[in-house]
Amino acid sequence: MNDQSPTRDERIEKLKGLGASRRRVEDVRFTQGKGNYVDDIKMPGMLFGDFVRSPYAHARVVSVNKAAALALPGVVAVLTAEDLAPLGLHWMPTLAGDKQMVLADGKVLFQGQEVAFVVAKDRYTAADAVELIEVEYEDLPVVTDPFKALEPDAPVLREDLAGKTEGAHGHRRHHNHIFTWEMGDEAGTETALSEAEVVAEETVYYHRTHPCPLETCGCVASMDKVNGKLTVWGTFQAPHAVRTVASLISGIAEHNIRIISPDIGGGFGNKVGVYPGYICSIVASIVTGVPVKWVEDRMENLMSTAFARDYWMKGRISATKDGRITALDCHVTADHGAFDACADPTKFPAGFFNICTGSYDIPVAHLTVDGVYTNKAPGGVAYRCSFRVTEAAYFIERMIEVLAIKLGMDAADLRAKNFIRKDQFPYHSALGWEYDSGDYHTAWAKALEAVGYKSLRAEQAARVEAFKRGETRKLIGIGLCHFTEIVGAGPVKNCDILGLGMFDSCEIRIHPTGSAIARLGTISQGQGHATTFAQILASEIGLPADDITIEEGDTDTAPYGLGTYGSRSTPVAGAATAMAGRKIRAKAQMIAAYLLEVHDDDVEWDVDRFTVKGAPERFKTMKEIAFAAYHNAIPGLEPGLEAVSYYDPPNMTYPFGAYICVMEIDVDTGVWEIRQFYALDDCGTRINPMIIEGQVHGGVTEGLAIAMGQELAYDEIGNVKTGTLMDFFIPTAWETPHYITDFTETPSPHHPIGAKGVGESPNVGSVPAFSNAVQDAFRAFGHVHAHMPHDHWRIWTIAEGLGLHA
Amino acid sequence: MSKMHLKMTVNGAEVETLAEPRELLIHVLRERLNLTGPHIGCDTSHCGACTVDMNGKSVKACTVVAAQANGASITTIEGLGTPDALHVLQRMFREHHGLQCGFCTPGMITRAWRLLQENPNPTEEEVRFGMSGNLCRCTGYQNIVKSILAAAAEMNAVKEAAE
Numbered sequence: 001m002n003d004q005s006p007t008r009d010e011r012i013e014k015l016k017g018l019g020a021s022r023r024r025v026e027d028v029r030f031t032q033g034k035g036n037y038v039d040d041i042k043m044p045g046m047l048f049g050d051f052v053r054s055p056y057a058h059a060r061v062v063s064v065n066k067a068a069a070l071a072l073p074g075v076v077a078v079l080t081a082e083d084l085a086p087l088g089l090h091w092m093p094t095l096a097g098d099k100q101m102v103l104a105d106g107k108v109l110f111q112g113q114e115v116a117f118v119v120a121k122d123r124y125t126a127a128d129a130v131e132l133i134e135v136e137y138e139d140l141p142v143v144t145d146p147f148k149a150l151e152p153d154a155p156v157l158r159e160d161l162a163g164k165t166e167g168a169h170g171h172r173r174h175h176n177h178i179f180t181w182e183m184g185d186e187a188g189t190e191t192a193l194s195e196a197e198v199v200a201e202e203t204v205y206y207h208r209t210h211p212c213p214l215e216t217c218g219c220v221a222s223m224d225k226v227n228g229k230l231t232v233w234g235t236f237q238a239p240h241a242v243r244t245v246a247s248l249i250s251g252i253a254e255h256n257i258r259i260i261s262p263d264i265g266g267g268f269g270n271k272v273g274v275y276p277g278y279i280c281s282i283v284a285s286i287v288t289g290v291p292v293k294w295v296e297d298r299m300e301n302l303m304s305t306a307f308a309r310d311y312w313m314k315g316r317i318s319a320t321k322d323g324r325i326t327a328l329d330c331h332v333t334a335d336h337g338a339f340d341a342c343a344d345p346t347k348f349p350a351g352f353f354n355i356c357t358g359s360y361d362i363p364v365a366h367l368t369v370d371g372v373y374t375n376k377a378p379g380g381v382a383y384r385c386s387f388r389v390t391e392a393a394y395f396i397e398r399m400i401e402v403l404a405i406k407l408g409m410d411a412a413d414l415r416a417k418n419f420i421r422k423d424q425f426p427y428h429s430a431l432g433w434e435y436d437s438g439d440y441h442t443a444w445a446k447a448l449e450a451v452g453y454k455s456l457r458a459e460q461a462a463r464v465e466a467f468k469r470g471e472t473r474k475l476i477g478i479g480l481c482h483f484t485e486i487v488g489a490g491p492v493k494n495c496d497i498l499g500l501g502m503f504d505s506c507e508i509r510i511h512p513t514g515s516a517i518a519r520l521g522t523i524s525q526g527q528g529h530a531t532t533f534a535q536i537l538a539s540e541i542g543l544p545a546d547d548i549t550i551e552e553g554d555t556d557t558a559p560y561g562l563g564t565y566g567s568r569s570t571p572v573a574g575a576a577t578a579m580a581g582r583k584i585r586a587k588a589q590m591i592a593a594y595l596l597e598v599h600d601d602d603v604e605w606d607v608d609r610f611t612v613k614g615a616p617e618r619f620k621t622m623k624e625i626a627f628a629a630y631h632n633a634i635p636g637l638e639p640g641l642e643a644v645s646y647y648d649p650p651n652m653t654y655p656f657g658a659y660i661c662v663m664e665i666d667v668d669t670g671v672w673e674i675r676q677f678y679a680l681d682d683c684g685t686r687i688n689p690m691i692i693e694g695q696v697h698g699g700v701t702e703g704l705a706i707a708m709g710q711e712l713a714y715d716e717i718g719n720v721k722t723g724t725l726m727d728f729f730i731p732t733a734w735e736t737p738h739y740i741t742d743f744t745e746t747p748s749p750h751h752p753i754g755a756k757g758v759g760e761s762p763n764v765g766s767v768p769a770f771s772n773a774v775q776d777a778f779r780a781f782g783h784v785h786a787h788m789p790h791d792h793w794r795i796w797t798i799a800e801g802l803g804l805h806a
Numbered sequence: 807m808s809k810m811h812l813k814m815t816v817n818g819a820e821v822e823t824l825a826e827p828r829e830l831l832i833h834v835l836r837e838r839l840n841l842t843g844p845h846i847g848c849d850t851s852h853c854g855a856c857t858v859d860m861n862g863k864s865v866k867a868c869t870v871v872a873a874q875a876n877g878a879s880i881t882t883i884e885g886l887g888t889p890d891a892l893h894v895l896q897r898m899f900r901e902h903h904g905l906q907c908g909f910c911t912p913g914m915i916t917r918a919w920r921l922l923q924e925n926p927n928p929t930e931e932e933v934r935f936g937m938s939g940n941l942c943r944c945t946g947y948q949n950i951v952k953s954i955l956a957a958a959a960e961m962n963a964v965k966e967a968a969e
Binding site: 023024026027028029030031032033034035037039040042123124212213214215216263264265266268295297298299525526527528690691693694696697698699700701702724725726730732733734736738739 | 807826828829833836837840841842843844845846847848849850852853855882883884887889892896897899900901903905906907908909910911912915933934935937938939940941942943944945946947948949950951
């Protein structure tokens with residue numbers, strides 16, 4: 001060693017490993033317009049597909065006349081259900097165990113449903129041809145309300161299921177009923193509720209919305225008839241699962257299918273499902289022998305692929321007079337639209353909604369969920385959400401507020417009184433989960449302190465008095481939320497999608513000169529995996545993150561994995577990365593010991609090298625070991641330095657957070673202004689603080705949209721009323737406030753590096769905070785609950801209902 | 807449909823192509839000229855992913871038809887910097903984490919490029935207003951605003967040093 005040797009701290013810094021706000025490697029291409037998104041793909045002879053879609057929400061398809069379209073120069077083919085039926089592809093399985101029409105088979109069940117698929121030489125010709133196809137419809141009665149759908153004389157929507165009283169998730173008790181899912185202790189809950197000193201009841205609706213990533217869904221399918229290989233580039237959040245599904249339904253052997261997810265322009269759950277456009281493009285490429293591109297436009301995206309939420313949650317919560325919660329009951333009526341195309345683990349038809357006891361130590365609880373068909377688009381995807389946890393968090397955080405009103409208690413105190421205590425972890429919830437770790441009281445106290453909670457309440461009370469005296473027309477709302485997430489699906493013993501266990505994977509190859517490539521079964525859609533997974537690995541194997549390439553999304557090269565959604569990448573694939581790194585290190589230890597001529601047990605790991613115990617000046621760096629792995633003939637060891645890990649997580653992870661929103665509301669116009677938004681997140685070990693903060697900013701902004709105006713609205717005959725970005729609210733930089741982010745750090749005890757995942761927390765936690773702020777502003781006037789989204793008109797309506805405009 | 811002969815100056819170079827008069831500028835750029843930096847996000851001029859600069863103004867290329875673009879001078883994200891000499895906005899967006907999925911980024915940076923020419927020393931409020939034609943679903947805008955303010959500061963410092 002000499003004086004020029006870097007210090008240990010310098011060596012750690014050089015790695016840019018765990019905890020570093022490393023700048024993103026992806027940004028170099030994105031900032032230069034050199035990303036490669038699906039619509040950027042251009043292939044020789046490529047054709048374009050476009051859909052004829054139903055203008056009706058429920059109608060019989062009497063006839064489809066293709067003649068005029070086929071006569072248009074440049075039109076190559078027009079596919080209808082009749083053309084797909086001989087291949088058995090006019091229907092396709094959904095991820096939820098139901099089936100869905102690929103193209104209308106005799107009838108249509110929602111506005112925007114795919115009726116025919118036009119293939120033409122360019123997108124303009126395809127669009128012209130769509131206009132030339134004449135479809136004759138005979139309209140049928142429409143049901144868009146899930147409660148009306150369950151009435152005895154409601155129209156039969158799914159004629160294909162006539163007489164089937166058993167569905168994929170058990171008994172169907174009505175022709176429009178999909179499943180009933182029940183959890184918890186009904187008798188115990190009823191007893192506790194009937195004996196309680198105080199019971200609060202409320203129906204909380206989490207309205208239908210849509211993930212609406214800036215890039216819509218699309219694909220390019222290319223059937224190479226010479227080699228018998230099908231390649232599909234597409235906006236797929238789970239490329240391996242798509243390959244398996246494509247193989248199962250097309251009959252093409254799985255090794256002859258290659259699925260590639262190129263750069264994806266945001267997913268948020270929209271790109272988990274399998275859509276008719278993919279199937280039609282594949283069929284069209286097989287039929288024509290040339291590549292076929294299909295990219296939906298924004299209206300098609302909002303109308304047909306992947307709505308989210310639409311949960312009617314009827315709750316009862318009981319407590320002692322001094323605010324100790326004794327029981328929780330919830331019944332959900334879940335509107336799934338025309339086909340049950342939810343993207344949930346198979347055994348969880350309502351996702352992880354049974355996390356609805358939230359952050360609270362509730363001794364007994366009971367939950368039932370009824371899934372219902374209506375004449376609305378299929379979906380029910382987890383929009384930046386781990387399978388219905390957003391609905392659950394909104395439900396419990398509203399019920400807490402409603403209970404606080406009934407008790408006449410401060411809602412922050414009520415929460416603190418009922419939090420699961422730090423010493424109760426691992427905590428077994430009444431609805432069956434084992435929470436891994438948490439320290440809610442510390443996070444809550446930090447959050448209340450940060451916003452100056454007590455003085456805010458004093459200011460709010462003074463404002464109410466000033467309002468009553470006629471001195472102001474603005475009220476202050478303080479929106480509280482303490483959420484607990486459940487992410488990282490999941491343990492193979494209870495989590496699978498279509499029978500595929502929800503493990504994930506990482507494969508690492510160390511190159512002779514000491515750089516590396518790692519491939520994973522996940523796929524980034526903006527989360528920055530190429531940056532953060534290299535950081536995990538850098539800390540594990542002691543090679544700088546800058547010398548590690550991360551590759552995802554190509555099923556021919558990446559190990560099998562279940563993809564990226566439900567905040568599962570860090571908890572599952574991140575763990576696989578660390579474990580594969582440890583396998584590399586185990587072999588490296590043997591190589592180092594050989595090179596240093598000592599026993600394997602006599603060397604120890606130190607940042608980027610193995611040193612001889614007690615003699616740190618004798619060492620071999622990982623870079624030296626990498627070369628030796630390809631150079632030296634080491635007795636008893638194979639050459640090379642590679643590892644693969646398939647990680648089956650022992651449990652979910654349970655990130656949590658405390659969010660507080662302070663809002664000013666104009667009583668006369670319903671106009672709101674966010675005065676302060678504070679977000680404290682605890683996602684366990686923090687890999688890249690810069691990226692975490694970015695995830696929180698983005699997720700809270702999605703929450704702002706959902707709570708304050710974004711809605712996938714239908715009229716009573718099933719017309720989509722919010723089918724463009726003119727009507728579907730997405731905040732601009734102008735409406736979006738400045739956020740304050742903060743954190744505590746409670747590592748997951750079962751994750752190799754203690755990380756829990758953060759991507760979805762801000763969507764989960766912010767919606768209740770925004771909604772609670774609106775409702776809290778009117779609490780002093782007797783307001784209890786109003787449904788989202790809280791657009792100006794709806795807020796005005798609250799004030800009007802309370803007589804505040806008199 | 808018959809095609810028209812289209813002449814434009816794109817990123818400083820004279821280009822000629824044939825296009826249907828109804829063809830949207832975004833399709834001409836992306837499909838005929840292979841400039842895939844500007845993207846298509848909404849088709850209705852709300853999202854700004856397709857923002858390019860036309861004759862000194864930010865335009866949404868999804869609502870300009872080819873015929874309108876004849877003779878125009880157009881700058882896209884591809885014309886702002888080179889891999890060896892990135893524009894300061896390109897560097898600052900990376901430095902301040904002003905992007906995630908990257909889909910809105912070319913439009914964002916191209917719009918910010920024009921905004922800083924319209925107003926070289928904007929306040930945060932002016933940046934937020936000036937960028938409100940460009941939607942982002944990932945970042946919540948906070949770091950985009952930060953990136954643009956940082957770029958303005960650096961550009962002004964460079965200008966001052968030169969004067």
